[in-house]
Amino acid sequence: MTKTQRNRFQKGQNTMLISRETKLWMYKTMLLSRRFEETIEQIYLEGKTPAFNMANGPIPGEMHLSNGQEPVAVGVCAHLNAEDIVTATHRPHHQAIAKGVDLKRMTAEIFGKQTGLSGGRGGHMHIFDTNVNFGCSGIIAQGMGPACGAALSRKMQNKPGVAVSFIGEGAVNQGAFHESLNLAALWCLPVVFVVEDNAWGISVSKQDSTAVARNDVRAAAYDMPGHFVENNDPLVIYKVAGDAIDRARSGGGPSLIEIETFRLAGHFMGDAEAYRPDGEKAFLESKDPIPAFRKILLAEGTTDVALDHLKDQVEEQVSAAIAFARESAYAPAEDALTQVFAQGEYHE
Amino acid sequence: MSNTKIRRLTIARAMAEAIQQEMQSDPRVFVMGEDIGALGGVFGNTRGLLEEFGRERIRDTPISETAFIGAGVGAAQDGMRPVVELMFVDFFGVCFDAIYNNMAKNNYFSGGNVKVPMVLMTSTGGGYSDAGQHSQCLYATFAHLPGMKVVSPSNAYDAKGMMIAAIRDDSPVVFMYHKGLQGMGWLGTEAAATVDTPEQPYQVELGKAKIVREGSDVTIVGLAMGVHNALKAADKLAEEGVNAEVVDLRSLVPLDRETVISSVKKTGRLIVVDEDYQSYGVSGEVITSVVEHDYSLLRSGPKRVAYPDVPIPFARHMEQFCLPNADKIVAAFHAM
Numbered sequence: 249m250t251k252t253q254r255n256r257f258q259k260g261q262n263t264m265l266i267s268r269e270t271k272l273w274m275y276k277t278m279l280l281s282r283r284f285e286e287t288i289e290q291i292y293l294e295g296k297t298p299a300f301n302m303a304n305g306p307i308p309g310e311m312h313l314s315n316g317q318e319p320v321a322v323g324v325c326a327h328l329n330a331e332d333i334v335t336a337t338h339r340p341h342h343q344a345i346a347k348g349v350d351l352k353r354m355t356a357e358i359f360g361k362q363t364g365l366s367g368g369r370g371g372h373m374h375i376f377d378t379n380v381n382f383g384c385s386g387i388i389a390q391g392m393g394p395a396c397g398a399a400l401s402r403k404m405q406n407k408p409g410v411a412v413s414f415i416g417e418g419a420v421n422q423g424a425f426h427e428s429l430n431l432a433a434l435w436c437l438p439v440v441f442v443v444e445d446n447a448w449g450i451s452v453s454k455q456d457s458t459a460v461a462r463n464d465v466r467a468a469a470y471d472m473p474g475h476f477v478e479n480n481d482p483l484v485i486y487k488v489a490g491d492a493i494d495r496a497r498s499g500g501g502p503s504l505i506e507i508e509t510f511r512l513a514g515h516f517m518g519d520a521e522a523y524r525p526d527g528e529k530a531f532l533e534s535k536d537p538i539p540a541f542r543k544i545l546l547a548e549g550t551t552d553v554a555l556d557h558l559k560d561q562v563e564e565q566v567s568a569a570i571a572f573a574r575e576s577a578y579a580p581a582e583d584a585l586t587q588v589f590a591q592g593e594y595h596e
Numbered sequence: 597m598s599n600t601k602i603r604r605l606t607i608a609r610a611m612a613e614a615i616q617q618e619m620q621s622d623p624r625v626f627v628m629g630e631d632i633g634a635l636g637g638v639f640g641n642t643r644g645l646l647e648e649f650g651r652e653r654i655r656d657t658p659i660s661e662t663a664f665i666g667a668g669v670g671a672a673q674d675g676m677r678p679v680v681e682l683m684f685v686d687f688f689g690v691c692f693d694a695i696y697n698n699m700a701k702n703n704y705f706s707g708g709n710v711k712v713p714m715v716l717m718t719s720t721g722g723g724y725s726d727a728g729q730h731s732q733c734l735y736a737t738f739a740h741l742p743g744m745k746v747v748s749p750s751n752a753y754d755a756k757g758m759m760i761a762a763i764r765d766d767s768p769v770v771f772m773y774h775k776g777l778q779g780m781g782w783l784g785t786e787a788a789a790t791v792d793t794p795e796q797p798y799q800v801e802l803g804k805a806k807i808v809r810e811g812s813d814v815t816i817v818g819l820a821m822g823v824h825n826a827l828k829a830a831d832k833l834a835e836e837g838v839n840a841e842v843v844d845l846r847s848l849v850p851l852d853r854e855t856v857i858s859s860v861k862k863t864g865r866l867i868v869v870d871e872d873y874q875s876y877g878v879s880g881e882v883i884t885s886v887v888e889h890d891y892s893l894l895r896s897g898p899k900r901v902a903y904p905d906v907p908i909p910f911a912r913h914m915e916q917f918c919l920p921n922a923d924k925i926v927a928a929f930h931a932m
Contacts (some may be wrong), residue, residue, distance in 0.1 A: 272686040273663070278713040333670075333674065335670075344736055345692055364705070364707075365706070365707065365709070366705055366706050366707030366708075366709070367707045369704055369705055369707055370704075370705035370706070370707070374701075374705035374706075376702070376705060376706035376707075376709060376710050378706070378709045378710060381674075383673070383702070383706070383710065385697065385698060387693050387697050390662075390666065390693050390694065390697065390698060392666065393662060393664070393665065393666015393667050393669065393670065393694055393698075394666050394667065394669045394670030394673065394694075394698060395667060395669025395670055396666065396670060396674065397667030397669055397671035397672070397673075397674070397676075397678075398661060398670040398671065398674040399670075400667055400670070400671050400676075401670065401671040401674035401675060401676045402674065403650065404626065404671075404676065405624075405675070405676070411670070423662055423690070424662045424663065424666065424694075427658075427660035427662050427663035427664075428663045428666070430658060430660060431657070431658060431663040431664060432666065434658065435655075466798075512885045530797070541638075543669070586708075587703060587704050587707055587708040588703070588704055588742050588743055589703060589743070589745070589766075589767040590703055590711045590712075590713070590766030591708075591766065592766070
C-alpha cells in the first residue's frame, strides 16, 4: 500500500464529532458567500443589458463566481485563524469570506471604490486583506510559491501559522504546482495545497486536460500525504482538511487535498456554458450543497427558526456591504499613479 | 569614518560582504537560490556565507525558479527580507510570473498594504562566448515593467552600497550584476570594477546616477560594463582634445533623468551605451528623457551604441562584432 493510499484509508469519515457551533458557522458562511454572490451577480448585470459589454455597469471586468464551491472554503477555513495565510485564485470570494476578509471593504474593492481594500486598484481578482493574511492572484497556480514562502517565513521565525494555497483542478498541470509541491516537501513546510476540482478549466474538462483521474495521487511523487474528498461534502472536507492542517501545524509538513466540488455558474459571467453536457446544470443544482447541509442540520435537531435567523443575519451583512460599496466614492483617477512602490512612491 | 578600513574588493566580494553585514544585523535577511551555498554562488557573490550563517539562512534551492522566487515573494510579504538569486537573467523565461505579476504588483494591488521587501539578484552580460541563452542583459525588460526597482552597479564600491540599500528597501529590487565585472578571472574580468571599498556598512542611494568623469564636449551615458567602455572611449577622445563627460546611471528604476539632462545642458551632445538590445530599450528611454525635457539642448543628433537586435552569437569574433566597445563610442562621436 502506498503512503497516499494509506492516508486515504486512515481518513476519518466520522463527522459527528464536529461541534454544533462549527457546523452552524460553516452553514452560515456558505450562505453568506452564496447570498453575496447572488447579489453581486444581479448588480453585475446592471448596465450590461440588453447588450452584454463587460466594461459597463457598476461592476465592470471579469466576474468569476464560486456558487457551489462554498463547502471547500468553509471546510478548510474553519480550521484557520487570522494569523494563518491563504493564497487564493481568480475565483476568490468564497475563500475570502470564509477566511474573514472584511466584507464591506472587499465589496467596495469589487466596485472599484476608494474604500476598497486597495482603493480600486485590484478589483475582484486581486483581493488582499493583511488583517487576516489573505491574498490572491489571477494567474493559475501562481499563489503556490508565495504560500511556500509564507510558510517558510513562519518556520524560520518560529512563529505560529500555516499557509493554505487554494487552486483549481486546472492548475495542476502548471510547472508552479509541481515545483511548489517539491519545495514544500523538501523543506517540510507548514503548507496545505487544496485543489478545488470543479471539473472544468473554463471549457476543457478535467479528463481532457489531466493524465490522472485524481490529483491526490500526485502527492506520492513528492512524498507527502494526498487526500481526495468526494461529493462536495462540507463535513468530510472539514475532517480531512483538519487532519492536514493539524499535521502542518505540528511540524509534519505539507499535504495535498483534492476536493470534488462544482461550480453552478459559468467560468465567468457571460459564459454561455455550451461545453456542458445536457442536463449537467440541472443535476448539479439538485446537488446544491447549501439545501443539503440545511437538511443535515435539521435532522440533527437545529430548528428552522434558528436557521432562518442565520439567513436574516446573512442578508443584513450582504445588504450592509453592498450599501457601503454603493455609497462609497471613487478615488480620484490620479490615485492610479500611487502605491506602485512601498510608501506610495511613483517614479516617472 | 576615520577608523574605516578600506580594501580593494571585487564586485563579487562586495556583494557578499553587503549581504553578510545585513544578515549579521537583521535576522529577517536570508538568501535563496541555486548553488549559493557550498559553491558560494556561480559568480562568487555569496561566498563564505554558508560557513557563517548555516543552511537555514543560506538556502540552496532545487532548480525551480518559479517556486523559489514565488517563495521569496511570500516570505517578503510575511515580514522576511529575502535575497533571491536568479543565476542567469536569461532564465527569467521560466519564472517571470512570480517576478512581474506577484513581486512587482502586490504592493499596488494591495493599495500599499502588502510590502514585498525582496532583492532579486541576477547575473547579466556576455563577452565570453556563452551564446544567447546565457549572455543577455535584459535590463530594459525588467525596467519596462512597473513595480520593481532595477539597478546595475559598475564597480565594487557601488555594488556594496547599493546591495545594502536594496536589502533595506521596502520595495522589490532587481539587482543586476554584470558577469564581466565580477572579478572572476575565468570570465575575462574588467579590472577597473575592482575598487577601494570601505569595510563599514554604508548605502548608495538607489535612483541616483553618478558623473564618473567630468567633461564639457559630449555626455556618454551607460551602466555596468557600458560605463567602463565609456571611460575608455573618453580616454581616447581626450587624446584628440575632446572632453567627454561620463554618466554612470547605476539605477534604471528609478531613473535619474535630472543628472543626464544637467550633463547634456553642459555638453550639448549625447551618446548612450547599452549592452542590452538596442530597440525599445535603455538608449531610447535616456534620449527621449532629454528630448522631451528640451529638444534644443542637443547641438547634434543623439547617438546610441547598443547591442544590435539579434540573438547573441556563440563565435567569439561574431559576438565581439556585436558588443559595444570604446572604438564604437569614439566612432559615434565622430559621426555627430
